[in-house]
Amino acid sequence: MFKRSSDYISLSRASRRIITASLVIIAILLCTDAIAQYLFMDDTVKIQAVTVTAVASGRHSPGTVVSVDTALMARHEGSDLAALLHSSSLVSVKRYGNYGLAAVSIRGMSGSHTMVTWNGLPVNASGNGYSDFAIIPLFVATSVRVTSGGSDLDDLTGAIGGKVELSSEPVYNGLTEASLTLGTGSYGNYSSSARIRSGTANSSLRLNLWGETTRNDFRYINRNAPGGPAGERRVNAAAATGGVTTDLSFRLKGSLLSAHIWYNDADRELPGPVTTVQQDFGERQRDQSLRSVIRYSLQPGRLSAEIMAGGSYDVNLYF
Numbered sequence: 001m002f003k004r005s006s007d008y009i010s011l012s013r014a015s016r017r018i019i020t021a022s023l024v025i026i027a028i029l030l031c032t033d034a035i036a037q038y039l040f041m042d043d044t045v046k047i048q049a050v051t052v053t054a055v056a057s058g059r060h061s062p063g064t065v066v067s068v069d070t071a072l073m074a075r076h077e078g079s080d081l082a083a084l085l086h087s088s089s090l091v092s093v094k095r096y097g098n099y100g101l102a103a104v105s106i107r108g109m110s111g112s113h114t115m116v117t118w119n120g121l122p123v124n125a126s127g128n129g130y131s132d133f134a135i136i137p138l139f140v141a142t143s144v145r146v147t148s149g150g151s152d153l154d155d156l157t158g159a160i161g162g163k164v165e166l167s168s169e170p171v172y173n174g175l176t177e178a179s180l181t182l183g184t185g186s187y188g189n190y191s192s193s194a195r196i197r198s199g200t201a202n203s204s205l206r207l208n209l210w211g212e213t214t215r216n217d218f219r220y221i222n223r224n225a226p227g228g229p230a231g232e233r234r235v236n237a238a239a240a241t242g243g244v245t246t247d248l249s250f251r252l253k254g255s256l257l258s259a260h261i262w263y264n265d266a267d268r269e270l271p272g273p274v275t276t277v278q279q280d281f282g283e284r285q286r287d288q289s290l291r292s293v294i295r296y297s298l299q300p301g302r303l304s305a306e307i308m309a310g311g312s313y314d315v316n317l318y319f
Contacts, residue, residue, distance in 0.1 A: 064148045064149050065145060065147050065148075066089060066090075066145070066146045066147075067143065067145045068089065068143070068144040068145070069088070070143070072084065072087075072088045073138055073142075073143075073144065076088075076138060077138060078138070078181065078191055078193060078212075079138060080133060080134050080135065080136055080137055080138070081133045081137070081164075081166075082102035082104070082133035082136075084138060084144065085133070085144075085164070089146055091104050091105065091106050091146060091148075093105075093133070094111070095134065097237065097271065098216055098237075099134060099214070099237070099239035100134065100268070101132055102132060102134035103130055103131070103132070103133065104131075104133055104164065105161070106146075106149075106161040107148060107161050107162060109161030109162075111129075111130045112128060113129075113159060113160050113162075114131070114159065114161045114162055114163070114164065115159030115162070115163040116133075116136075116163070116164045117163065118140060118166045118262065118293070119166070119168055119258075119293045119295070120293060120308050120310070121293045121308075123136075123289075125316070126314070132287070135241060135264060135287055136264075137210055137241070137243065139193065139195075139208040139210050139243075139245060140168070140208070140243075140245050140262055141166035141167055141168055142167065142169045143166075143167045143169060144167075145164070145165040145167070146162065146165075147163040147165070148162045149161075149162060168206065168245075168247045168260055170206075170249035170251075170258065171197055171199035171206065172199050172201060172202070172249075173199050174199060174200055174201065175199055176197070176198040177195070177196070177198075178194075178195065178197075179194070179195045180192075180193075180194050180195075181193045181195075187214060187215050187216055187217055187218050188213075188214055188215030188238075189213075189214040189215075190213050190214070191210070191212040191213075192210070192211055192212075193208070194208070194209045194210075195209075196208075201251075202250060203249065203251070204247070204248070204249040205246075205249075206245075206247040207244075207245070207246050208244065208246075209244045210241075210242060210243060210244075211240075211242035212240070212241050213238075213240040214240075215237075215238050216234060216237040216238055216239060217233050217234050217235065217237065218233070219231060219232070219233050219234075220232060220233075220234065220274070222274055224274070224275045226277060234271060235271065235279055236269045236272070236279065236280040236281065236282065237271040238269045239266070239267070239268040239269065240267045240268075241266040242264075242265050243262070243264035243265060244261075244262075245260070245261065245262045245263075246259075246261045247260050248260075254298065255296065255297060255299070256295075256296070257294075257296050258293075258294070258295050258296075259293070259294050259295075260291075260292065261291070262289075262291045262292070263289070263291075264287075264289045265286075265288050266286065266287045266288075268285050268287075269284050270283035270285055282319075283319065284318075285316070285317065285319070286315075286316075286317045286319075287315070287317075288314070288315040289312065289313065289314045289315070290312070290313045291311070291312045291313075292310060292311055293308065293310035294308070294309050294310065295308045295309075296308075
């Protein structure tokens with residue numbers, strides 16, 4: 001009977017490799033937790049508590065505040081605020097003709113429940129509370145912000161529909177620019193505008209002038225004519241608008257002083273409905289306004305204070 005001793009049994013090369021790899025994997029798995037814990041202990045960074053505070057009036061519900069992009073404002077340069085909001089926001093703009101009354105409805109409320117402010121000054125008409133967006137050019141502001149709902153009642157009361165804020169931001173970059181724009185279009189439309197802005201390290205100046213006139217005598221098919229459908233031309237629909245704005249700002253040590261002036265003049269004919277035989281009733285409306293705002297803000301350390309004074313003089317004539 002023969003017995004083979006284990007001393008003469010030799011493992012193959014492949015078997016030795018498998019056993020070695022298995023031992024290495026087991027060692028790695030056993031050491032992973034210790035190594036990871038050691039690394040995290042070395043890389044741990046202790047962050048101190050951070051307190052974030054904000055002014056109470058600046059807190060709004062998410063999605064209630066929409067700021068119009070400056071690129072969209074540049075694309076609509078020369079038009080009015082109604083055209084900008086109609087194409088770049090979700091608010092409802094009700095417009096009567098190309099140059100007629102334009103009102104904004106937010107949350108289904110009437111136009112009298114939409115507050116419009118210019119550098120903090122309400123510009124709604126004192127008679128009916130409306131604001132005609134057709135005679136508010138984009139030259140009067142550098143930023144437009146729309147607030148839906150009554151989340152801003154801490155600032156202004158009565159605007160349960162929403163608020164449209166127009167602001168003129170200063171330029172403190174030492175840049176001086178001037179531009180002149182001339183335009184023309186169909187039906188006797190001519191427009192012109194000039195802009196000048198200059199800024200230093202502590203002062204800013206912006207001056208805007210504009211004017212536009214149009215006959216607005218387009219042709220259309222009157223299907224309610226007494227003799228049947230006939231081609232006619234719109235009458236008594238001309239308009240002429242113009243104005244000027246000036247924005248001055250001075251940055252003092254820990255404070256800011258700014259002054260804003262806006263003069264606007266709009267003379268518009270009021271066309272009659274196309275469903276009547278007589279369409280030229282000779283009606284005309286002229287709106288003139290002069291507005292000014294002076295603001296002084298102070299921020300010493302964590303405290304802040306602001307004083308604002310403004311006034312508006314409006315003339316509305318119907319002929």
